[in-house]
Each structure stands twice: as structure tokens, then as C-alpha cells.
Amino acid sequence: MSRIASTFAHLSGLNRKALIPFFTVGDPLLELAVPTMRALVSGGADILELGIPFSDPMADGPTIQRASERALQNGVTLTDVLAVVSEFRLTDDQTPVVLMGYANPIERLGLDAFAAQARDAGVDGVLVVDYPPLEARHLKAALSLVGIDTIFLLSPTTTEQRMREIAQLATGYLYYVSLRGVTGAGHLEVEAVAAQVARIRSCARVPVGVGFGIRDGATARRLSEVADAVVVGSRLVEEIEASIPTEVPHRAETLMRQFRLAMDGAQ
Amino acid sequence: MNVYDLPDQEGYFGPYGGTFVSETLMAAIEELKTQYERYRQDPEFLTELAHELHHYVGRPSPIYHAKRLSEHLGGAQIYLKREDLNHTGAHKVNNTIGQAMLARRMGKPRVIAETGAGQHGVATATVAARYGMECVVYMGAEDVRRQAQNVYRMKLLGARVVPVESGSKTLKDALNEAMRDWVTHIDDTFYIIGTVAGPHPYPTMVRDFNAVVGRECLTQMPDLVGRQPDVILACVGGGSNAMGIFYPYILQESVRLIGVEAGGDGLSSGRHAASLSAGVPGVLHGNRTYLLQDAHGQIIETHSISAGLDYPGVGPEHAWLKDSGRASYVAITDGEALQAFHTLCRLEGILPALESSHAVAQAMKMAPVLGKDQIILVNLSGRGDKDMATVAERSGLHL
Ligand SMILES: Cc1ncc(COP(=O)(O)O)c(C=O)c1O
Numbered sequence: 001m002s003r004i005a006s007t008f009a010h011l012s013g014l015n016r017k018a019l020i021p022f023f024t025v026g027d028p029l030l031e032l033a034v035p036t037m038r039a040l041v042s043g044g045a046d047i048l049e050l051g052i053p054f055s056d057p058m059a060d061g062p063t064i065q066r067a068s069e070r071a072l073q074n075g076v077t078l079t080d081v082l083a084v085v086s087e088f089r090l091t092d093d094q095t096p097v098v099l100m101g102y103a104n105p106i107e108r109l110g111l112d113a114f115a116a117q118a119r120d121a122g123v124d125g126v127l128v129v130d131y132p133p134l135e136a137r138h139l140k141a142a143l144s145l146v147g148i149d150t151i152f153l154l155s156p157t158t159t160e161q162r163m164r165e166i167a168q169l170a171t172g173y174l175y176y177v178s179l180r181g182v183t184g185a186g187h188l189e190v191e192a193v194a195a196q197v198a199r200i201r202s203c204a205r206v207p208v209g210v211g212f213g214i215r216d217g218a219t220a221r222r223l224s225e226v227a228d229a230v231v232v233g234s235r236l237v238e239e240i241e242a243s244i245p246t247e248v249p250h251r252a253e254t255l256m257r258q259f260r261l262a263m264d265g266a267q
Numbered sequence: 268m269n270v271y272d273l274p275d276q277e278g279y280f281g282p283y284g285g286t287f288v289s290e291t292l293m294a295a296i297e298e299l300k301t302q303y304e305r306y307r308q309d310p311e312f313l314t315e316l317a318h319e320l321h322h323y324v325g326r327p328s329p330i331y332h333a334k335r336l337s338e339h340l341g342g343a344q345i346y347l348k349r350e351d352l353n354h355t356g357a358h359k360v361n362n363t364i365g366q367a368m369l370a371r372r373m374g375k376p377r378v379i380a381e382t383g384a385g386q387h388g389v390a391t392a393t394v395a396a397r398y399g400m401e402c403v404v405y406m407g408a409e410d411v412r413r414q415a416q417n418v419y420r421m422k423l424l425g426a427r428v429v430p431v432e433s434g435s436k437t438l439k440d441a442l443n444e445a446m447r448d449w450v451t452h453i454d455d456t457f458y459i460i461g462t463v464a465g466p467h468p469y470p471t472m473v474r475d476f477n478a479v480v481g482r483e484c485l486t487q488m489p490d491l492v493g494r495q496p497d498v499i500l501a502c503v504g505g506g507s508n509a510m511g512i513f514y515p516y517i518l519q520e521s522v523r524l525i526g527v528e529a530g531g532d533g534l535s536s537g538r539h540a541a542s543l544s545a546g547v548p549g550v551l552h553g554n555r556t557y558l559l560q561d562a563h564g565q566i567i568e569t570h571s572i573s574a575g576l577d578y579p580g581v582g583p584e585h586a587w588l589k590d591s592g593r594a595s596y597v598a599i600t601d602g603e604a605l606q607a608f609h610t611l612c613r614l615e616g617i618l619p620a621l622e623s624s625h626a627v628a629q630a631m632k633m634a635p636v637l638g639k640d641q642i643i644l645v646n647l648s649g650r651g652d653k654d655m656a657t658v659a660e661r662s663g664l665h666l
Contacts, residue, residue, distance in 0.1 A: 055434060055565040056551060058443045059289040059450070065433050077563040103550040104289055108564030130287040130550065157294035157453055165573065166290075177291055181451035 003096040003124045004149055004172045007046055007226060008207045018229035019044055019220075019253070019259055020209060022235050024067035025050035026076030026085050027149025028245050029147045033084040036240075039249035041095050049127070049231065052101030054080050059129045061184035063234040066241065078105045078114070080215025082121040089122035098125035098151060098172070103135075117147035120252065125172040127151035134170050135254045144171070154200060156180055156192075164203050171230060173207040176200055178214065184234030188213040194226040199226075232259055271517045274588065278423035278467020278554075283583035286466045287550045292446070294478065295453045300468045302373050306477060310370065319364050319541045320479060323397065324354045326361075327483045330644070332492055335614045336631075342416060343637035345630050346496065347617070348484055348512065357620065357649030358477060358508040361388035363459055365476035367394040370457035377401040377456045381408055381445040383438035383504075384574035384622075385417025386649060387435040387461030392426035394497040397649025405444045407437035410574055417653055435568045436580050442552050463582030466553030470510075472487035472580050477511025484644060485515050496644035497635065503543070504575050506582035508648035517593060526585060527629045530598030540569035542581040543589050543596040556583040566625040572601035574656065575649075603628040605661060608651060620649035621657065 001009070006226045011018055018116045025033045030162060037048050053071035057064060067209065078101075085097050099118065106114050106128060126143055133152060140150040151171030154163055157180065166176065179185055193210060202243050210223045211231025219228045236255060243251045271279045286296060297312040303650050320326040329352065334343045350358040363380075370378055378400050382388030388404040395402035406423055408430040411418055416438040421428050434440035440462075447467050449458040463470045465478075488495050499516060501509035513524045531539030539545065546557035549598060551566060559567050559579040572576040588594035599607075604621055607628035611619050619627055651658070 050312075055567075056439060056443050058552070059291065062433070063446070069434070072565060079563070104558070104560065104566070105564035107549055107555075108560065108562070114569065122619045129289050130553070132286060132293055135285055153290035155289075155294070156292040157295055158290060161295075161296060162293070180291070180453060182447045185451060218544055246654075 002147065002149060003094065004047065007096050008173070011046060014049040017227065017263055018046040018207070018209065019223035019256065019263060020049055020053070020231040021045050021256060022051060022231060022233035023070050023129045023173040023236050023240060024053055025228065025236070026071030026074045027067040027240060028070055028073055028248065032075055032202055032245060033250050034087045034109040035249040036252050037088050037227070038091065040123055040255035040256050041092060043253035045256050047096045047098060047117050047229070048097045049100050050081060050084070052078055052099055052105055054102040054105060057102065059182055061234060061237055062205040063237050067237045078109055082138045083119050085121040085123050088130065093122070096124040099123055099125060100129065101130050102129050111119055111120060111139050115142040115146045115148065118148055123148055125149040126254055127153070127175065131165055132200070132230045149174055153177055156196065161256070165205040167200065170204060170206045173209050174200060174204050175231065176210045177212045178210050179212050185213055188219065190219055190222050193223060197223070197226045205222030220259050220261045221265060230263065268518055268520060269646045272645050273584065274467065274471055278471070280572045280584045280587035282549070283423060283556050284328050284467055284470060284554050284615055285588040285629050286553065287555065288466045288553050289450070291450045293477065295449065296466055298373070303468050303472050306369055306372060312372070312482060316365055316368060319368070320361065324360055324364065325352065326479065327487070328352050330484065333615050336611065337485065337634065339614055340631060340634040342634040342639060343641035343643050344639070344644060345634055346644045348480060348644060349625070350508065350646060350648045351617070351619065351650035355390050355393050357386045357390065357478060358511060359387045359461060359652055360393065361479055361511065362461065362473050362476040363387070363390040363394045364659065365639040366457065366459040366472070367398050367400065369460070370400065370580070371398055373457065373461060375455055375457035377380045377403070378459050378460060379403045379405065379445050379448050380459045381438065381441040381454055382461065383407070383441070383577055385410070385414040385421065386575055386651065386653065388421050388426070388428070389417055389424070391459050392424035395426060396424045403432050403448065404428050405441040405448070407435070408432050409436040410438065414574060414653070414655070422562055439566065455652060458517060459470040461582060462507040464505045464556070464580055470554065470584055473507050474510040474514055474584060477507050478514045479583040480508070480511040480646065483514035484512060488644065492642060493524055496642040498525060500525050500527060500626045500629050500643060501646035502527045502622045502648060503574060503585060504529070504578050504579060504622060505580070506585045508656065510582060512646040513588070513594060524594040524598040525629065526589070526594055527625045528596055528598045529573060529576035529625060530600040531570040533600050534598055538575050539598065540571045540579065541598040542579060543585060544598045548586065551580050554583045556580055556586045572604060573625065575620070575622040597627045597629060603656065607631055608658060617647070618651040620651045621654045623648045624651070
């Protein structure tokens, strides 16, 4: 069983939901990525999503755009991101790691080369924001050959038929974008999201996570009642942005623990 | 070649094009695709479009024989397709009228656009005023500073201009920001993209709306000189004016099609915007095409004296025309474009846009080595009033 599948199976045995933090590798410093990953796990994270910096993050709001810009100023590349995963794997071979980014850096490396290097590094899943399922065919084939899951997004505007098609293709987990907009955007209508997640779960063969706009424990808690996983992205990146570099792992861990406690209180 | 029917069902021109957007935009893209498929064949839509292009834009635009320029160069005869005479002063309005008409039929009261030099922003603000639509234009903060006059023009037309502070603060970032607006306001907003880039169906749709330029040439040239030209030249930023004039000529294989990119300080300087001449295929802004990028797949900053050509990508159909050999692409430097600008002003009394000056410069390079019976048709995509401050600055003057 893949790390992602066994993580969800394990959590389900404990009657707990997955907590998935996201941050951009290289923000604020490349050296902090591995310590931050370990701290997030200590704080209660079950799966880690790592952002691959890109010059043109079309689907991201200002917070994650700035994170990407800081990482690029530090010269961080996709190869660096893969090296971070390798280093993390030296001390943690349990926690799944999912890379999230845009198509161009991956295509520049080459799909097959990327798949091979990602496998060697210990990556478990890949989410390419600007690869809808049709355009993801080649990457998905390359990744499945090396046992890595391709993660797909669903959105509030995804039609019923499309939702069923994507649910059939999904591996790892499905990621439901909980609002109309970019990452970190405004208000999330919790009850509407909850209803939609229930619909997705009824036709999905893989767990369903929810993300975009989850900023507090109460929202995470409500959504963890209906979803299999909750993704916390911009809120964590804001915490990193507000922190002096040496404090980043500690503050990330504290924030994770708050979400963890809020979510587990719901069970 | 007997037929040319690209793109395919999935919006591909060979390996280029496609629909590389987040799932959050797919519903809007699907809706646009369906509606465009419907209206592009709809007689009532096409009749209204033709009426607007005639009465509002002033089409057909004339073709003018630049006799003094041709004599001066001593070779091929140069003809200019006068898109500079259109309402708003460039080819951009051919496209914005079409898309705005589509937006109205789709019940979208709000239009958004990205702009670099401000020409597409002005053309969008113009049609938004014409049809009574709300209009928001995204423009890189750097460009807002450089193109103050067009910013004011858009405001006069009732548009809101939003300076974009992210990334390199130029056209590509404005496009990113417009996409972000669109994904947030899908229900009431139509995104009017200004060139033959973006996700499918934009490259096709923008080409089709601009193809009126080439279709007019197909009948005007025989009327004027009894035959089609030997060479067609057009500048290439995203590539809409070039696709507009190339497309109806793709099957006329005796006509050479040459796109002219912005060579900036020269290709070897690294400071240019010549994606086809110096780029590598990749994915940006919804399609696969040639991109100026670094070894790690990050998009790099571009440079051109003409803001309208200052873009790190290019429409996917040009990428295909290049690979297939049907069109070729060359680069003209800032200096060569400026010289062409001044030459056309002095010899013909026509003040070309700096973008279009790149195509004129290529004509000036080619004409002397071609015979006097050869015909070069240049798409003079816009007028240069907007560029007077830039040109003056280059000459050490301040207006
Ligand atoms: C007059 C003129 N020509 C050409 C261009 C370049 O665009 P495209 O390559 O899409 O024609 C612009 C863009 O602003 C323009 O204003």
C-alpha cells in the first residue's frame, strides 16, 4: 500500500481526519524546509504538501505569490525541492509528501526524469495546478509507472458529470477547492462546502480533502466532520511570513497543534 | 497543404496549445467554448459583427502602396495594410468587439482585460463603453508608470485600471491577475484576452476575429496589383495581428509568411522578447508554446522598446507554424525599429506604432535584396501616437 493510502487507513482506524499543511519550499530559506516539515509532523500533520516555486502562480492569491517570490529570490529550483524530500526521508519514512506546483518547471525537467527523481526522493503524490485531467495524461502515466499518485482538484464550479469523471481517475486523494477564487481568498461558506464534499465522497474511491481559505480551527473542525482531510495553506504561509526565520519551525508546529486539537475535538 | 483545420478538438496546433488551467476555471472555459462554437457560425452574430466592424471600426482598412519608401530602398514594392486607421488606432479592436458581443450574448455584464502598452486595454474599455459594460483592466505597475497616457484614456472611457504589483509588474503578471479575477467572478465576468494566447478556445477565437484583416487583403491585393503578395510581414508580440493576416494565407503556399519578434538589445544580449527565435517550449498562461525561460522552467523578464511586444510567450499557432515551416520568424532590434519608425514618418507621413515599426524594419531589410517586381505586404498593426513619449525620450527630449 502507498504511504498515502496507509496513512488514510491508519487515521480511519483511529477515527481521525488528516491534517495537511502546505508551504512553499525555500520560503523564507531553503535550509528551513526540512526542519519545518519535521516540526509540522510533530505538531500533528499527517501529510505534507510542498509548494514548488514558480514565477507565474496563476491560481494563487497574494500570500502564496509572495512565498513563491521569496523562494525564487533564494534561487530555489525543482531539483532543490526534490533534495528536500530526500533529506526529510532520512528521518521520516512514514509521512506522505505531496508536491504541488505548476506545469512548466516539471516539463522543463522532463516528465520521465521528474517521475524517476521524485520516486528516488520519496515523493508520494504530485498535484500540478494547471494540469486538468486531460492535460495530465502523460504525467499521470509517468508517475503511475513509479508508484506516485496524481492528485486532482475539484472546484465549486465543476459540473456533476465532470466530477464523476475526475473521481474515477483520482489516485491518492481528491482535493476539493472550497471557494471560488485563488488560494487564501475571502470567505468560505462552510455549510455549502460540507454539502458539496458529501456529494463528492459519494462517488469517489479515494479520500476527499478540502482546502483554500481554511484559516481557523473551528472551520477545520467543521469540515473534518465531512471530509477525510483538511488542507491549511495560506494561513501557514502567513505564519511563516510573520516569523523571523529561526522561529519558523516552532511557530509552524504551534499552529499545527492548534488545528490538530480543534479537529480532534470534533471526533 | 490542401486543408488547414487546426486546432484539433482539444485546442492543439500540433504539440502546442491546449487547456492548461486550474480546475477552478474549467467550467468557465467549457462555457466559453460551447458558446463560441455556437456563435462563430451564427448568421445573426456574424452580420452584427460585420456591421460593427464597418460602421464603428471603419473597416475595411485600406492597403497603401508606400511608393517613396519603396523607391528609397530600391527593391521590392512595399504595401501597408492600414490597421492604424481603425477606431482606437490598432488591430486590437477587431477582437475586442467580437469578444464583447459574445459576452453580451452570454449574459456577462462585466468584462476584464490585461494590457501591456495599454492598446488592448483601450480597445476593451472602448467596446465596454460602447455596449454599456463594467470594465476592469489589469496592467503591470511598471507599465502603468510607462504608459500614463493610455491609463488616462482608459479612465476617460469609464474603465477601472488596476496596477499589478506582483512578479515583474508587466504584461505577463497582468495576465496572471486577470485570470485570478476571472476565477473569482466566473458568474458575471467575461475575460477578453488581447492576443492569440491563453487556454483554448482563446487562440482560435482571437485569430478568427482578427482574420478579417487577412481576408480583406485576399481581395484587396488582386484589385490593387492583380495578384497576391510575395511576402507578408507582421510583428509578433502574442501574435494576434500576425495570425490575423497570416491565417487566410496559410493555404496560399507561394506567399511567404514572416513574423517579426522584438529583438530588444539583440538576441545575444539576452535582453529581448523573441520567444520563437530564442525560446524553448513550455506551459504558460493556459497553453503550451515557445517561452523565454531559464534552465529551471522559470519565466524570465523580457525587454523591448515596444511594450506591446514585451511578452515572454507567443500564441501556440505561431509555434506550430514555425515548427511546420509554413511561417518563419525573425527578430528586429530596438534600434532598427526606431529607425524604421522615423523613416516611415519622414517618407510617407505615417507614424507607426513601435510594435508595427518592427515589421516595417524587416521590410526595409528585405526590400533592397528583392527584385522591383516583388511585393511585400506589411501589416501596419497600429499608429504611433501612443509612442511619442518613448521615442522622444530616446532622442533625449521630454514632452
Ligand atoms: C499596434 C500593436 N501591434 C502589435 C501588438 C502586439 O500584439 P499582437 O502580437 O497580439 O498583435 C500590439 C500590442 O499591444 C499593438 O498595440
